[in-house]
Amino acid sequence: MASTDFKDYYAILGVNKTASADDIKKAYRRLARKYHPDMNPGDKAAEARFKEVNEAYEVLSDQDKRQKYDRFGQYWKQAESAGAAASGGRSPFTSVDFDNFEFGQYGSFEEFINELLGRMGTGSTGFGGRTGPQTGYRTSRRTTGFDGFSTGFDTGTGTGLDTEATITLSLSEAFHGVQKRLVLGREEFEVRIPPGAKPGSRIRVKGKGQHSPYYTSQRGDLYLTVEVTPHPFFQFDGDNLLCEVPISPEEAVLGAQVEVPTADGPVTMNVPAGIRSGQSLRLRGKGWRTPKGDRTDQIVRIVITPPKDLSPVEREYYEKLRSIRSFDPRSSLKGIRL
Template sequence: MTANGYRDYFKVLGVDRGADADTIKRSFRKLARQYHPDVNPGDKAAEARFKEISEAYEVLSDPDKRRRYEQFGQYWSQAGAGGGMGGMDVDFGRYGNFDDFINDLLGRFGGGGASSAPGGFGFGSGFPGGFGGSGFGTGGFGAGFPGGAKGAPANLDAEANLTLAMAEAFRGCERTLAVNDERVKVRIPAGVRQGSRLRLKGKGNMQPGTGRRGDLYLNLQIQTHPIWKLDGDQLRAELPLSLDELALGGEVRVATPDGEATVQVPPGMTLGRSLRLKGKGWPIKEGRGDLLLTPVLRMPDTLSSEERALLEQLRAARSADPRAGWIQAARL
């Protein structure tokens, strides 16, 4: 603003004086995104700049106001009805997101955008009974701003978290979700991973008055399991073995996701080394990954008198010191 109170609205928006309506609109969108208070929380200078470019766009986007502004300069508002936004107090809290605000702003300024009701889209409070309070978030500063004769849609996509039991993720399942007043059946394929993302086309936020609707993205979370742990394509678990099974080896019954199986434990099985069961792990595109069982020594809580006597005999007969060389090597 000059000393006499004149604002060069073309300079404010960074356009030439002969700029057409589309050029002015593009420049406003770019600057509005840059200086919007949601992008610059607590920045008073950015908020003032945002109001200034909003004022400039209000005038230059209206053919009658622009004509009077170009003819009368700083006295344009006294040359007819109307006035700028210079004293406007914008209540940004009325809007659910940035695109809501821009829709409303462009609609009021004659920019052709569809005005949406304050408060955001229909998914803001989450699914009733569907996700345990995970809620949907709108796309925020997503796919674009309203524009053109009827206005292109804002980013209407929505997201939510969906938690699955490991058995559901392993075998696949169907879930029926409550999306506002609609019940949507979702098929979860077998073998999804932690963080997998499913897209439900046309089940996202709806733009009021246009019928346009975005997509819903489900971010899948898998509950931890007391036995199984997913490691890439492999499924891992600890295999409890007794002292004699570790020392002598032999066939042992084990659990797999498909039921019981028999594996051969080699004599003198080293702790930390895994037994691999090919094709018994997590579902993958080509079939199944592998199952890895890592032996751990499981001692009984109590010993019978016979077990204790045998262990005493073993201690007496032991020929090797398990800590041979270890003590010397451990000194610092």
């Protein structure tokens, strides 16, 4: 990665380098909602900004990744793989003082490695006096070529040829399934994400990992870990979908039929008379897709919402109701003492 490709993740999230994990999470949530594709339909600039925000949060929300990023700058991923693959499990970076390194001066990771090896000496230990990465020392590659989500590729995992990536989907893409065109280095290929992928799901793409340095026909697999961006209405409640639906005070008292959005479109739901705010109703078979092709339930949490602006007639009737009301909602509180 050239130094000009370096992304300042702190600047992307609008926080400083001393920001707490809580500050980073708050900044991410604010920006993710602001630039979410559902909130900016057809806006390519917002979509690109949304990808950047997710990429920045992926690194800065992970304590280990954040420490490496702070220390090695644009080469943090390469340094991470190099340390893990060094002989005997000992990182080649542990004996080097990085305080005087200016990472931005290097045009590529290879230039950085050559300078590093020069500082370490060229004896018979470590890399044996050669001037570049050797067998068993694999660099990580990071790409943002995935259309529609941020990715991070870590080589040297599993068999040493398998590749890990994070794929960020909208809730709609995760629910319905989606075909994605991936760009990995010079290779372009299609990946089908099946319907019903949930956060943390892992999808294996056979034969799309790293090539073996010894056998040209051998190649690892690509493993995609799914992340799902927040939705303004739906969220996960275990295996079910959860939403909140507002109703008016009179609908709560008298009962009502209200229209509720679902993944399949709006449905009419019966709200029983006397329901309380916070109580939940269940729409069976309207939740998330399961691997077997079934559907879980949609949980509807009721929120009684009083009107903010009343017409003169509405105010008159509410005042009449108050004057003739026989029900005392706080009768159970009488006599309570410590």
